[in-house]
Each structure stands twice: as structure tokens, then as C-alpha cells.
Amino acid sequence: MKAQGSVFKYGSHVDTDVIIPARYLNASNPEHLAKYCMVDIDSNFASQVKLGDMIVAEHNFGCGSSREHAPLAIKASGISCVIACSFSRIFFRNAINIGLPILECEEAAKRIESQDEVSVDFITGEIINLTKKETYQATPFPEFIRNIIDEGGLIEYTKRTMAGSEEI
Amino acid sequence: MGMTMTQKILAAHAGLKEVVAGQLIEATLDLVMGNDITTPVAIKSYDEIGATEVFDCDKIALVPDHFTPNKDIASAIQCQTMRQFAHTQGITHYFEVGRMGIEHGLIPEKGLVVAGDVVIGADSHTCTFGALGAFSTGVGSTDMAAGMARGKSWFKVPSAIKFVLTGKPSAWVSGKDIILHIIGMIGVEGARYKSMEFFGEGLNYLSIDDRFSMANMVIEAGAKNGIFPVDQQAIDYLNQHAKRVGVIFEADEDAHYEKTIVIDLSSLPLTVAFPHLPENTRSIDDACGVAVDQVVIGSCTNGRLEDLRVAAAILKGQSIHPRVRTIVIPITQKVYLDAISEGLIQVFIEAGAVVSTPTCGPCLGGHMGVLAKGEIALSTTNRNFVGRMGHPESEVYLCSPAVAAASAITGVITNPAKLMNGALI
Numbered sequence: 001m002k003a004q005g006s007v008f009k010y011g012s013h014v015d016t017d018v019i020i021p022a023r024y025l026n027a028s029n030p031e032h033l034a035k036y037c038m039v040d041i042d043s044n045f046a047s048q049v050k051l052g053d054m055i056v057a058e059h060n061f062g063c064g065s066s067r068e069h070a071p072l073a074i075k076a077s078g079i080s081c082v083i084a085c086s087f088s089r090i091f092f093r094n095a096i097n098i099g100l101p102i103l104e105c106e107e108a109a110k111r112i113e114s115q116d117e118v119s120v121d122f123i124t125g126e127i128i129n130l131t132k133k134e135t136y137q138a139t140p141f142p143e144f145i146r147n148i149i150d151e152g153g154l155i156e157y158t159k160r161t162m163a164g165s166e167e168i
Numbered sequence: 169m170g171m172t173m174t175q176k177i178l179a180a181h182a183g184l185k186e187v188v189a190g191q192l193i194e195a196t197l198d199l200v201m202g203n204d205i206t207t208p209v210a211i212k213s214y215d216e217i218g219a220t221e222v223f224d225c226d227k228i229a230l231v232p233d234h235f236t237p238n239k240d241i242a243s244a245i246q247c248q249t250m251r252q253f254a255h256t257q258g259i260t261h262y263f264e265v266g267r268m269g270i271e272h273g274l275i276p277e278k279g280l281v282v283a284g285d286v287v288i289g290a291d292s293h294t295c296t297f298g299a300l301g302a303f304s305t306g307v308g309s310t311d312m313a314a315g316m317a318r319g320k321s322w323f324k325v326p327s328a329i330k331f332v333l334t335g336k337p338s339a340w341v342s343g344k345d346i347i348l349h350i351i352g353m354i355g356v357e358g359a360r361y362k363s364m365e366f367f368g369e370g371l372n373y374l375s376i377d378d379r380f381s382m383a384n385m386v387i388e389a390g391a392k393n394g395i396f397p398v399d400q401q402a403i404d405y406l407n408q409h410a411k412r413v414g415v416i417f418e419a420d421e422d423a424h425y426e427k428t429i430v431i432d433l434s435s436l437p438l439t440v441a442f443p444h445l446p447e448n449t450r451s452i453d454d455a456c457g458v459a460v461d462q463v464v465i466g467s468c469t470n471g472r473l474e475d476l477r478v479a480a481a482i483l484k485g486q487s488i489h490p491r492v493r494t495i496v497i498p499i500t501q502k503v504y505l506d507a508i509s510e511g512l513i514q515v516f517i518e519a520g521a522v523v524s525t526p527t528c529g530p531c532l533g534g535h536m537g538v539l540a541k542g543e544i545a546l547s548t549t550n551r552n553f554v555g556r557m558g559h560p561e562s563e564v565y566l567c568s569p570a571v572a573a574a575s576a577i578t579g580v581i582t583n584p585a586k587l588m589n590g591a592l593i
Binding site (some may be wrong): 015021027034068159 | 360407534538553
């Protein structure tokens, strides 16, 4: 499983209030959320983002509220992967649960700049910066996260475990 | 090896004798909570799972508190979705407008969380219940859906930081000042993925309301949960509000902590967080003089009776600065009523403040006090991110109810200790 796209680069502590401001949380359909994604720190994001593009940021990406609308807005914008030095705990969990690929890689997060063309191999964790001709190695997913992803996310995982319990 | 308080609670709920930091477990849930923003998304996931019945209709709490009373048609539809779900599923603890409160104040007040519980809530400030010795943490809507369906959730057992509080805080210094000080010290990701466990004789000087404020904001340091020992104050609170105290867990003597931070409360100043991160803290002396347009006293952090008492003591007989709008929001209907009985609401209204029904409203820029471009708010809420309370070019400063009330009178950030009869001394 691979992804390739152009990068939108941000700094540290990109919080869920700027990923999708609460004033737009009176609806939760993905198209609505995508329209306002990142609007308070990058008003061009929604109009410029293309399917497959990536977000690269520094520390503590997704800090703040537990709104699942944040990874949903990013995913609905067409973003194929978020790379950061680190993610906030709840955002990390939500991204896995809804199937938004995320990778932790400090070197990539520091070196990659806006508009670099980047490809990612989710199985090996290899990140290639095609613009700068550099390669970075991301921390591969721990096993438990791979298990949830293999099931197709938490919904599928829960479906399976519930079906299992009904048989007993 | 010994376990922290959090690890012991998680082990007990996973049916394990012992757990270690980093271990993956599946724990049974005592309560699953959601609000009008997160529950509609959870209901969609719940339907996709194919679930038809919740695991226990007594162990789910649904609270329409964010954009209520409905602020617009879209919000009304979200509340309607949640209300219909609560009705169809026979959810016991659905709290309608008029009987609701801000969830993190309402749930302990109704006795729905007790010591030793494991609680998940689709709201990041669910960590508030750690004040009562419960493990409680914020999750997203999909986790909430799975939790409602199965009564279980997976967790990575957290490592912990130990905070030893010593000494007695000086006058006006509250739990809010302590937690702001800690966030300033360790940073907004200083406790990322970890538990923050509080100990020390300094706790004797912190009321349950102080502890709720502190546990409430551990998420602003990135923590998974914050937790307090269950002492007599906590037991008294639980006896007054719940049918049972719950199970009291204590950290083992040899529990492993990543680090121990000792804080002398007697030397702690009143603390203010400057825009745009809760870690941008300064002592009151370095914050005084910033002109403000709006003051908010309320929220899941500081809308409790003690908070209102402190604010009213300062505002009594005073007038709010002509340039300032002050919004007071009791956390629950009960707190609202108690504040009326004690005459606090009269104090606020006579001083020139507006008093609102319980709502999260202004804290997240929803309604009831949204900021315009360039406006500055001083608020007892918990976040001061860009655009948090309205326009992306507005600013939010975070503080305690005492600082908020004093500043409402002068129109600039003010140390309540330097205010006498409404004038600076």
C-alpha cells in the first residue's frame, strides 16, 4: 500500500480547533467538513488540496479536542497521509479508527517542505522525498494497530468480535 | 513490579493481576459518555457496526451541552438525532435541556461516576473524573460507538508522571492556577500518552472543585488521564452524590513513575495562559494590564459553585467595566439553583454580567459569546487556541475565576489581591 502526493507543511501543535473549527461542527458529513479543513491557519488549503496530497507537521499534531471530525475532515479533503514528529493521543487513536494513515517520523517532518513531492510505503514505513531525493524511515505501526487496520478499522473489528460473541 | 493507581484500575477492569506500561489490554467500561457534537457521529458508526442494542442502557450518558439550547437548525438536527437514539435505545441517563448541565460537571453530580471506575467519553475533557479516583479519558466517536455496543474498549496502559504537591496555596490561588502552572512547566505535550498522578499533603488544601479543575485540564498537557487519591474529601463527595463510593485503588509504594515533580503550592502565583497555547503561562504580575473585551466565568473547568462563590465575592457591590462584557455560566442546573439561593446570581446581574443557562457555548466559539476580529477574552475555560472562541484573529487568555472577576471590574487583567472596593490599590 503506497501513497504519493504534494505536501502541505505546518509547524507544531496543530490543534483540532484549527483543523476543523467548532463553528462548523453543527454538521458532520465529510463534504461539509472538508470545505473548512485548516481554514483558520491556511485559508487556501481547501481550494488547493488534491487527492493524494499529504500533510507534514512537527510535534503534537491534532492536540486539543476529541472531535473525530478532525481526521474525518482531513481524510475527506483527499489527504492520503499525515506525517509528523508526534501526534496527540486522541487524534492518533481517531485517525487509526477511521482509517486515515498517519506516520511518525521526526527526520521526514523536519526535512520535508511545502510542495515537496513525497511517496510513502505504509508497509515498510519508507518515506521518499522525490523533490529533494532523500529517503526517511518512519516508525512502523505497532502490531496492535496493524491488527485494527487489517480488520478495516475499528468498525469492522467490532463487527467481527460481536459476531463472534453471538455464536457463543 | 508495583503499579500506579491508573494501572491498578485498568488491570482490575481487564481481569488481570498485573499490567505494565505499554501493554495492550481490553477493559470493561463502567460508563460511556457523549455530547451533541460527538454522539451523532458515533450513532452513524454504531449503525455501521450493525449494533442494535447498547451493552447496558444504564451505563451510557448522553448530554446535549455544546450547542444547546439549540443554536441553529443544523445543531437542532444533531440534538434531535441524539434524542431519538436515546429514546429508541432506552438510554436511562439522557439529560434534556432544562435538566442537563455541562457533562463533566453533571455526571459526578448525578453520582454516575465513582472511585475505581473506567469511563470513556467522546469529549477530551472526560479526564475530569480523575478527581474522584476514577480512570476516565477522552476518545473519538468511533470508540464511543464500539464502547456503547460492547461495553469494552482497548487501551495501551500508560506510564505516569508523579506530582507531589506540598504546602498550602496562598490566598486566591486555586486548582486552576496550579494546573496552568504545571502545563506551563511541562508543556502541552509534556504528559502525552501518560497519566498524571497527584499526591502529597498539599492535596489537603485542595477542594474537590479544585481537583475537578485540575483533572479537567490534564489533557492540555497531552495526558491520557489525571488522577487523585481517594481521600476523605472524595469519599464525602461520593457519599453525597452517588449511591456508592466505588473501589478505592492506591498506587503501590514501588510503582514506577517516569519522573517525579515536586511542587510547593505555597510559592505558586496566580497564573494566566497567554494566546495561543495553554503552556504560554505567566505569573499574574507579568500579565497585569492586558485590556480585555470579554470575560467568561464558567465551563467544565470552572463553572462550579466554589468558582461562582469566589467570583461573586469579588464582584459583590461592584460594577463591571463599561467596556467589558462578562458572561457567567453555571455548570449545571443544580449549581445554578444553589447560586440563586446563595444570592450569587443577583451579585452577577447587579454588577452588570449576563448569566446563561449551562452550555459549553463560548468556550469553543459555538454561541453565547463568540468573539469578533481583534477582540480579546479573559476566560476561565481551558483552551486558547487560534480561533477557539470565535474569529481566527481574536485572542483568549486563560485564568482562574478570581482573576476573571477582578479583571471584569477593571477592564484589564488584574490581580484580585490588589483590588480593594473595586479599585486598584
